[in-house]
Amino acid sequence: MADTPVIELQGLRAGYGEVQVLWGIDLAVRSGEITALIGSNGAGKTTLMRALSGLIPIQSGSYRSDGADLSDATPAEILSHGIVHVPEGRRLFGAMSIEDNLLMGAYLRTAGRAEISRDMDRVYATFPKLLERRNQAAATLSGGEQQMCAIGRGLMSAPKLLMIDELSLGLSPLLVEQLVAALRALNAEGMSILLVEQDVTTALDLCHAAYVMDMGRIVRSGSGAELLADPIIRDAYLGVLEE
Amino acid sequence: MLAAQVLINALVLGCLYACIAIGFSLVWGVLNVINLIHGSFIVLGAYLAWGLYQSLHISPWYALGIAAPAFFVLGYVIQRLILNRVITAPVLVTLTLTFGLDLILNNAMIYYFKADYRKLTLTPPMGSVSLFDVVVPIDRLIATASALALTGILYLILRRLRVGRAIIAVRLDRDAAMLMGVNVNSIYAIAFGLGAALAGCAGVLMALIFPISPLTSTAYLGKAFVVCVLGGLGSVSGALAGGILLALIEGIGSTLIGPAHATTLSFALLIVFLIVRPQGLLGRKGFE
Numbered sequence: 001m002a003d004t005p006v007i008e009l010q011g012l013r014a015g016y017g018e019v020q021v022l023w024g025i026d027l028a029v030r031s032g033e034i035t036a037l038i039g040s041n042g043a044g045k046t047t048l049m050r051a052l053s054g055l056i057p058i059q060s061g062s063y064r065s066d067g068a069d070l071s072d073a074t075p076a077e078i079l080s081h082g083i084v085h086v087p088e089g090r091r092l093f094g095a096m097s098i099e100d101n102l103l104m105g106a107y108l109r110t111a112g113r114a115e116i117s118r119d120m121d122r123v124y125a126t127f128p129k130l131l132e133r134r135n136q137a138a139a140t141l142s143g144g145e146q147q148m149c150a151i152g153r154g155l156m157s158a159p160k161l162l163m164i165d166e167l168s169l170g171l172s173p174l175l176v177e178q179l180v181a182a183l184r185a186l187n188a189e190g191m192s193i194l195l196v197e198q199d200v201t202t203a204l205d206l207c208h209a210a211y212v213m214d215m216g217r218i219v220r221s222g223s224g225a226e227l228l229a230d231p232i233i234r235d236a237y238l239g240v241l242e243e
Numbered sequence: 244m245l246a247a248q249v250l251i252n253a254l255v256l257g258c259l260y261a262c263i264a265i266g267f268s269l270v271w272g273v274l275n276v277i278n279l280i281h282g283s284f285i286v287l288g289a290y291l292a293w294g295l296y297q298s299l300h301i302s303p304w305y306a307l308g309i310a311a312p313a314f315f316v317l318g319y320v321i322q323r324l325i326l327n328r329v330i331t332a333p334v335l336v337t338l339t340l341t342f343g344l345d346l347i348l349n350n351a352m353i354y355y356f357k358a359d360y361r362k363l364t365l366t367p368p369m370g371s372v373s374l375f376d377v378v379v380p381i382d383r384l385i386a387t388a389s390a391l392a393l394t395g396i397l398y399l400i401l402r403r404l405r406v407g408r409a410i411i412a413v414r415l416d417r418d419a420a421m422l423m424g425v426n427v428n429s430i431y432a433i434a435f436g437l438g439a440a441l442a443g444c445a446g447v448l449m450a451l452i453f454p455i456s457p458l459t460s461t462a463y464l465g466k467a468f469v470v471c472v473l474g475g476l477g478s479v480s481g482a483l484a485g486g487i488l489l490a491l492i493e494g495i496g497s498t499l500i501g502p503a504h505a506t507t508l509s510f511a512l513l514i515v516f517l518i519v520r521p522q523g524l525l526g527r528k529g530f531e
Contacts, residue, residue: 053422076424084422091419093412104412107405108424157424 004031006161006192007052007070007083012061014051021047023216024061029161034183034193036203036224038237039213045196046088048213049165052194053085054078065161079108082160088169088196090150094139098130098149101138105156116156123152126182144175151182162186163194168202180206200237204228212237249494251377255387256494257487259448262390263463264470265397265482266441272477273414273434275334276326279341281442282464283348284314288446289455290356293363303363303447307389310443318439322432330431345460352457360454386448393444397437398479410434414477465506469513475523484524 005028015021021044029035037045050056052063054075063071065081073081084105093101102123106116124131127148133141138149147167154162167183168176180202187193197203204210204224212220212233220227227233263285270278288310295301295309321344329336369381401407412420413430421427445463453459466489474485489509496508516523 055418055421074426075421076426079422079424087419087422091416091422093415093419095415096408096411100408103405104408104420104423107409153423 005029006031007065010062012063013059014056021216025218027211027218029192029194031192032190033208034187034206036207036210037196037213038200038203038210043213044216045213046165049085049163049196076108079157084154084157084159084162086150086154086164088165090146092138092146092149095137097135098138099134101149101153102156105153119156123155127152144171147179161192165196167195167197168199247375248377249498251374251379253487253491253494255383257490258387258390260466260470260489261482261486262393262445264467264486265394266438267467268471268476268482270435270438273410274431276337280345280348281467282460283345284439284442285446285449285463286457286460288443289450292447292450293361293455296363303451306447307444310447311440314443315436315440319432319436322435327428349457349460358456358458360456362454363450382451386451390448394479406433469509472513472516473523475525478525481523481525
């Protein structure tokens, strides 16, 4: 079980129009694991996320999930394969209430009202702050609450893989701790997670496996512990000088 | 007495103006298309009501039930087959396209119906009632109530239905809506269809009050535009506020300086608003 990948990429290339950003990405997210993707600004992490959720086309290479080929799939098809993208900057529907945002997360689901409202209760149980403010416009939430709402909206699609772009950006350490705890709890229930994160220590500490991206390529991979101990990673991303 | 007359006329007409503008506002807000066919859709709706009444004696109240689905399909098809090809192009391109489509539709109506003014007259007439000492024709009152009901229905569609939420989501953040699995092209077509349906229904109601001619389409389009600017784009309440304000200004203007200058006054107000408060009375909203 732990060795079956939820998604598997081979030689994936993508970009914007004439500009090639990703130069052949090989990556696998194993089922039931938290996989981290780290790298500096402009390394191509967000572009990879956008390609994986179908927002930009994949030029070449393979993108598979549980045997299905997703390289030409639309965002809706990818979502219905259980792969959901919580985008950078949350991208909530600001003028809509929290509850309506969560309902938008369940947009594609054909499940009955009861099942969807049960999942909504689970989101509220994970993030009780959201329940207090369910009828408030999403734009009025604090940064941390918005991230909770964005993750909750992602969960409402009943995914097997939650892809989160920049979990901690702009949030206080205390809030990041709360969110990390929530992700651990979700993972303990079996949710696979692909996490893009600027805060390398948090990411490597949380993940089972990690990939390091630079200039549109994967330059290193390994378990979180291995990479944390890797002198080159420590030097380049953690700002720790080796004695 | 005169003040009451002006006020009641403004409320009656204002709701109809809101109904004219709301579909235009929806399309503008969601698709970012300034839909210049809107005025001709309204006139076509008026002809539909007139034709159904003349030939089959179907009352305009029932004609609403025919116009809504017919215009929805018309709008949906126009968006899917024509407008969708240039939907990502800059505003000027879509503006030019809807301008061309409007020329075609408007000239077709001039060809078939001639430019003569026609009037839908209910026989027997419905009479009038006295409200606060002001005489109001009953058909006009029912038209106003229907206009309010149509705006209310749009509000409920947007707030309560799954497809309505998706329309608002696309308006607020197209990419994020796609990540929720929303098929943006289909939502565009539905929003355009709803806009056309509202225009067609507004036309049916207008047929009860104003003479019908293809030449009136620019006047309707102008009103829709002014109401959107006055009230603020993207909300049902904004359209209502804008509609009533416009009707009030026109009413006061024609009382004080004569009906010939009412339109001048409303467009002068448009320019003032564009300079002083471009977001409109109630501001730009998601769609509430």
